[in-house]
Amino acid sequence: MLASRGLVNCISKRYISVSSSRLLKFTEQHDELRSTVRKIVEKDINPFVDQWEKEGMFDGHKLFKTLGSAGLLGLCRDPKYGGQGLDYSFSVAMYEEFGYHINAAGPLTGIGVQADMAQPALARFASEELKQTFLAPTISGDFVACLGVSEPEGGSDVAAIKTTAKREGDDLIINGGKMWITNGYQADWMCLLANTSQGSPHKNKSLICVPLNLPGVHRAKKIAKMGNLSSDTAQIFFDNVRVPAKNIIGEEGMGFIYQMIQFADERLVVGSTSTASAQRAINDTIEYCRQRKTFGQPLIDNQHIHFKLAELQCEVEAVKALLYLAADKFIEGEDVTYLASVIKLKGGRMLREVADGCLQFWGGMGYSDDVLISRLYRDTRVISIAGGADEIMLGIVCKIMGILPKAKKDKST
Ligand SMILES: Cc1cc2nc3c(=O)[nH]c(=O)nc-3n(C[C@H](O)[C@H](O)[C@H](O)COP(=O)(O)OP(=O)(O)OC[C@H]3O[C@@H](n4cnc5c(N)ncnc54)[C@H](O)[C@@H]3O)c2cc1C
Structure with missing residues (x-):
């Protein structure tokens, strides 16, 4: 009895610590931002994505100028340098929209580097002169970073x-x-x-x-x-x-320390983009499985298939909840190194699982270049490697848990 009461207390304490955070609330202002992002994706990105994929790059100066003019390369940066001065919930909304709608991960990766991987340390720690020389033109899209x-x-x-x-x-x-x-x-x-x-x-x-x-x-x-x-x-x-x-x-x-801080920004971006891309994969697959028939019934009516899709949906929800919690703490100015590392690890693994699981239900079509799911499957593999491989994320988690062997402590990022 006592033991179970202890467990309840322990759970409720944890619950309190989660529920006491404000957790992200999206407003009409976020909807406007999402609409702006969708319009740019429809007009300036998706019509060209197949060509960019063949050519092995997109024109960063052109695309970033468009995004910079719309204020999308410095949503949370100081208006003094051309930023929008918004809180991090807007960044989550922007990356969710890019992640869902862009028909390839390539441009998304480039945007993430420009806005949230090359900028954070510069914005937080650099001299006024460096901010004017490098940050302002990166936010406006005149410089590719x-x-x-x-x-x-x-x-x-x-x-x-x-x-x-x-x-x-x-x-x-x-x-x-x-x-x-x-x-x-x-x-x-x-x-x-x-x-x-x-x-x-x-x-x-x-x-x-x-x-x-x-x-x-x-x-x-x-x-x-x-x-x-x-x-x-x-x-x-x-x-x-x-x-x-x-x-x-x-x-x-201080470069090593600054870079470790900067990595947290990068890893939070993975949370927004991975959940959104996974949601797109699930939604597209549901649509396909409604139309495609085998043995006289739509694929979606097979319990194995709709249960599997529901299971994948649960994985998305779990990472999303972590992301919103981390984003909320980030807005409050808390150190989110731990949560960002968990999100990077689980977001990458979740998206790989979703891409693989969804592709299966497309049958042979899923293996062709004619559908987006095969591109997503190829594109997602890197998330568990770049920006700190899964094992490095686990090392950080171990360090915070206090279970990393002493000799390795100094090496862990
Ligand atoms: C498409 C792409 C884009 C990238 N963009 C950038 C960029 O813009 N800027 C940039 O600086 N870098 C970038 N990277 C590099 C990326 O961050 C590195 O590839 C990543 O950090 C892993 O480093 P590595 O490739 O040298 O692998 P290694 O360090 O050689 O490690 C190889 C593998 O060993 C495992 N491993 C490593 N250490 C340990 C350990 N201690 N315990 C257990 N397992 C371990 C991991 O599985 C790891 O994947 C990019 C990479 C790719 C593929």
Whole structure:
């Protein structure tokens, strides 16, 4: 009896901590934003997506200018730099709409990097001069931005990156290389993580704004991929590239910490886009299964199929609930590292499961290039790898749970 009362108390305490948060409430203002996003997707993205997929990239300068003019590249940023000054619930609404309606993940990935992976540290920690020079034109869509963390030797162990930025007078001389850089083939600048000194790998790094038109910047190749075809992914080398030391974002030596904070923004975006893309897959599959008949009845009337779709729907709801909780805490200014890592892990796995489960019910059509479900299936695989692989998310969760072996603690991101 006592034991069960203890359990009830424990559950109700947890329940209270969840229910005491405001949780996202969408208003007419959010509906207006969603409508703006849908119109842009219908007019400026979807009609061109198949062509972009074939060409291996979209024109970032053109698309981002359109999005920037509509205020979509800096929803939560300071109006002083062209942002809309809105709270994070609007960002959730925007990515849900993009995630549901864009007919490929490629443009979505590019938009995410531009608005929420290359910008956050710059917006939070940089000098006024850097914000005017790099943040404002990124928000307006005049500059295409990219984020340079991963390297050819590895991306999971961020502390072990090799690229250096050594002081020479008032300048930094950058040498090294970055790999898997989304938007990198066409970007005007990179938010680069480099070692600015020797010593502890968590205190020797800085984030630096690096214009990519400088002598010594080599865009070695556009990487051919299995999915996300319309998103350009570059390998970039730096050979004695000189930038002013004042291009360091915030405090020198704080780059590793800033990047870990910046990763939380990226991982929350995965929550909005993965739930929305999964919902689209489920809805499209329901529609298909209503029309397609086998053994004299619509596919959807098979209990196995409608139960499976309901099960997948439950997976979407679970990640969505976590996302809204995290977004709410984010708005309140709380540290969401833990929840963002859980969302990245579960969102990626959920979307892979949904894409695979739905594709099955399309039969042979699901394996053709003629339907979107096969593209979604290819596009989703990367979510459990990029921006911190599943195992890295599990490492963060272990660290917060206090069960990561001591020797590994320092290495975990
Ligand atoms: C399409 C795409 C776009 C990308 N965009 C960007 C970008 O814009 N900017 C950027 O900086 N990077 C980008 N990345 C890189 C991405 O973040 C890395 O691929 C990712 O962090 C994994 O690094 P890695 O590929 O070097 O794999 P590795 O570090 O070599 O790891 C390989 C695998 O080993 C496993 N693993 C690694 N460490 C551990 C561990 N400690 N315990 C257990 N298992 C482990 C994981 O499963 C991991 O997938 C992108 C990648 C892709 C594919």
